[in-house]
Amino acid sequence: MSEDLREMLTDAAVREGDVVTGEVTAVDENGVTVALSHGFEGHIAPQELSAVPGTNPTEVTSVGSQITAVVVKVDMESGQVTLSKRRAEQASAWNRMQELLASGEPIEVEIRDVVKGGLVADVGVRAFIPASLVDRRFVENLDEFKGKTLRAKVVEVDPEKNKLILSRRALLEEETEAKAKALMEELKPGDVIEGTVQRLTDFGAFVDIGGADGLVHISELSFSHVNHPSEVVHEGDRVKVRVLRVDPEAGRISLSIKAALPEPWEEHANDYQPGDVVQGVVKRVVDFGAFVELQPGLEGLVHVSQISNEHVAHASDVLQPGQEVTVRVLSVDPERRRISLSMREPGPSRSENTGSNRRRERRPVERQDDSGTGATLGDLFGDLFK
Incomplete structure (x- = not known):
């Protein structure tokens, strides 16, 4: 040199x-x-x-x-x-991370790598976002985040162990809570809005209505009887719902898909007239008869006496839920929302075709005399009336 x-x-x-x-x-x-x-x-x-x-x-x-x-x-x-x-970046980076942890202020990071168990970013020091803290819901493929810029919160800082943990989920949950609070202040019972089905449970479906999840109870999914929500909706479906109740303190919103649909009686009741023969599906069987669905949410009753021309002791002896049947409309009562149906064949019943109800011929009463020959009452007592 x-x-x-x-x-x-x-x-x-x-x-x-x-x-x-x-x-x-x-x-x-x-x-x-x-x-x-x-x-x-x-x-x-x-x-x-x-x-x-x-x-x-x-x-x-x-x-x-x-x-x-x-x-x-x-x-x-x-x-x-x-x-x-x-x-050059390390010293100031650790100080900044400590400040962000204390303030709760979010940070924007670019995802540099995807490793087993989470995402890696560079903020002057190595930052790690565990898979469980990437989103509010389970993410199957983390590769979709590589190269993207994400907003997250600092949740753990340990310079001695060179450990910096970030959470995108914590930020998303805070933002969701803020949106939900604002939404609850705007929503009113009776409002009809659109939402996306997020998840299903045995008792109903949770629907995202734009920042907050509301519950559609299984009884509010359809006018028809529903055994499981998956019979009516699936995750990702766009649905129209009506707001039933809003409870800001509990953070609960009750919704109804059924109430957002046209009322079956108003839409279809006039489609049926006495004497009409139509197809239906048995929905429920009870002691006094069976309820047959003519349209979703529109059911009529076949009384046990109207199931067959033969005597039927129990409706369950003849009918089962899910069975398709042909029925005849007997009467329609829109005010009481009742439709009476019959499965009996028109015409006289079997008992009317037997001799049990025929008028019997009057025949003279015969008596046997001692000789064994037949004699009428007139022959025996005729002299008494002369």
Whole structure:
């Protein structure tokens, strides 16, 4: 090394530990070249560019960009200045993370890598978002987040263990709660709105109505009897619902799909007239008969006496739920919302075709005399009336 170069390095006061800023002049797989003051060049190795191991230099910076780094080593013989962007950011990064943890303020991070169990980002130090804290719901494929910028909250900071945990889920839940609170203040019973089915349970379906989830109880899914919500809706379905109740204190919204539909009696009751023969499905069987669905939510009763021309002791002896039947409309009462149906064949019953109800012929009463010959009452007592 020449004396002139040694003097330049000494005069420039470029020393180990200094934080310097320069312009990026080259970027390749071997690292980044930086033009420093006084005409010196610095070099940043790939592993010193980011807190995330294996980061490609082109993902961090580009030619013409300004970059700040700490001086790691100055080689007086070659004039080479070794720099580290990663070390320059670490100290201030940990301080900033501590501040964000205390304030609860969210941070934007770019996802650099997907590893087993979560996502990795570089915020000056390595930040980790566990899979369970990525979303409010389970995410099957985390690869979809690589390269994306996410907003998250700092939930754990431990510089000694080089541990920084972020949570996107915590931020989403806070935002959801805020939206839900605002929505509950606007919603009123009777409002009809659209929503998306989020999840199903045995007792109903939860529907997202724009920032808050409301419950559609299984009894409010359809005018027809429903055994399980999956018979009517599926996750992801867009549905129209009517607001039944809003309880801001409990954070509950009760919804109804059924109440948002046209009322079956108003829509179809006039479609049926006495004497009409129609098809239906047996929905319920009770002691006194069977309820037959003619339209979703529109049922008529076949009384046990109207099930057959033969005597039927119990409706369940003849009919079962789910059975398709042909019925004849006997009467329609819109005010009481009742339809009487019959499955009996028209015409006389079997008993009317037997001799049991015929008028019997009157025949004279015969008596046997002692001789065994037949004699009428007139023959025996006729002389008494002369």
